[in-house]
Amino acid sequence: MFNGLKKFFNNFKEYIVLIFLLLISLSLLPLNKSAELKKIRTLAFGNLAFLNSLVLDAQDMLRDRDEVVKLEKLNAELMLKVNQLREYGLENSELKRILFLKDTTEYPIKPVTIISKLIPSLPGYYLINAGLNDSLKNGMPIINDKGYVGLIVKTSDHFSLVRSLKSTQSHIAVMDQRSKVNGILDWDGKSFVIKNISTTNDVSIGDRIVTSTFSTIVPPSIPVGIVIRKSTSVAGLLTNIEVSPFVNFQSVKNVVVLKIISSKEVNNIELNLLKETKLK
Amino acid sequence: MPITVGIIAIAIQIVLIPLLSFQFVVPDLVLIVLVIYTLKKGQIFGTITGFILGFLFDIFSGGIIGAAMFSKTLAGFTAGYFYSENKTDTNLNTTIFVLIIFVCSAIDALFYQILISKTTDFTFITLFVKHSFLPAFYTALLSLIWLIFKPKTKSE
Structure with a gap:
């Protein structure tokens, strides 16, 4: 063994x-x-x-230490400069698109810049660098080349407060550009939703959503976003439609103010119609 | 003696050899030392020496203890297959030596990489080419220095 x-x-x-x-x-x-x-x-x-x-x-003893430090400093400075130029490039293309918008739009407009997006206690509100002195008023819509951004809610002499679409207090009348189905678009803190649309209404994923002709705040047919999801609620009778906005609210900086207040225009038309009817 | 030489090799491997790195691929001086001693003394000697040198390498390199122990033990064992009392000079003094280094280094690098990796997300190319073939090739190239500057034996 x-x-x-x-x-x-x-x-x-x-x-x-x-x-x-x-x-x-x-x-x-x-x-x-x-x-x-x-x-x-x-x-x-x-x-x-x-x-x-x-x-x-x-x-290190074999290298010229001072030269290395000098070059490292130069490198850091150049990196910052490149970064700045890159930002200028991006801003340039954004401004070019706004210039094109200025040339093509029929509304009187005022190009402005968003100077702050971090207003304490007011998430979704922006501060722009124009106010009463630039003849801006409450209720004027803000757009960029992509679509609807928000609405002026307060003005001072030189600045204005904008309630963007990405605010829980923003509710705008929108419609499906293809099927003309109307609804109210809200930001629920997570996504843009058009709530309680009847399931019989014809809304498909991929449809473009624009501001509605029913809106008394925003001019009609301003692009807002695209339908990305549909979810049925209340025993299959109503549908919630999720919309992805065209505007990138994270990066938006240069915008234009449409110098119109739709509700007043509507009111004026209504008053004129009344006057005409009375004259007849 | 082999442990002393091994410790010196480990120190050089950790301090100086990284200066020779090319695209994060470095040659393995410790393995060359291990193979030389294995070809001189035999398979069991090589296996045990690989185990000890691997342990010391793990300790001094601050790496995962057990990883180099495993891979160097296996490399020493593999090198032992080429041991032959009658062919020691041939194995150490000809290009066969470079080939032995290549084979042992490929095995060593492959198992070391497998053991130190925190992910199993390997492709054939990364595992066998980048982590095995390339370090083995570089180590084999470095071993040419041994062939050129090796200490003269009495028979020579």
Whole structure:
């Protein structure tokens, strides 16, 4: 029996040693998080780190240290300049699109810039750099080349407060451009939703949503977004329609104010009609 | 003696060899030392030396303890297959040595990479080419220095 084992060991000693050592290695792998091993490793690693720093110092001695510092500074400055130019480039293309909008739109417009989007206690409200002195008034809509951005709700001499579409207090009348189905678009804090549309109404995913002709606040047919999801509620009778806006509210900066107040226009038309009827 | 040389090799491997890195691929000096001793002393000696050098490498490099132990043990064992008392000079002094280094280094680098990786999201190219073939090739290239500057034996 003993001789048999001895013979077996002699024949396979290389494999036995190998398997034994490999098993020890593998059994150490899960113990890497133990405090003792970490301590040993830190100590040994620290010693070699000292050697490493010596090598680095030796390397530095071979280099012109002042020149390296100077070049690193120049590099940082150039990086900042490149970043600034990139921002100018983006702003330039945005401004070009707004100039095109100015040339093509039939409404009187005023190009403005959003100077702040972080108004405390008013999420979804923006501050723009024009006000009463630029003949801006409450109720004037703000758009950019992509579509509807928001509405002026307060004006001072030089600044105005804009309630963007991405505010929970924003509710605008919109319609499906293809099927002319009307609804009210809200921001519920997570997404833009047109709630309680009858399931019999023809609204499909991919349809363009524009401001409605029923709106007394915003001029009609300003692009708002695109239908991306439909979910049925209330026993399958009503549908909630999720809309993805055309405007990127995260990056929007340069916008234009449409210098009209729709409700007043509507009122004027109504008054004129009344006058005409009375005259007849 | 091999442990002393091994410790010096580990120090060089950690401190100086990274300066020779090319696209994060570095040659393995410790493996070259291990293969040289294995070809001189035999398979069991190589397996045990690989185990000890691997342990020391894990400790000094601050890596995962057990990873280099496993891979170097396996590499020492593999190098032992080329051991022959009658062919020691041939194995150490000809281009066969470079080939042995290549094979052992490929196995070593492959298993080391598998054990230290926190992800299993490998492709064939990254695992076998980038983490095995390239380091093995670089180590084999470095081992040419041994062939050129090796210490002269009495028979020579």
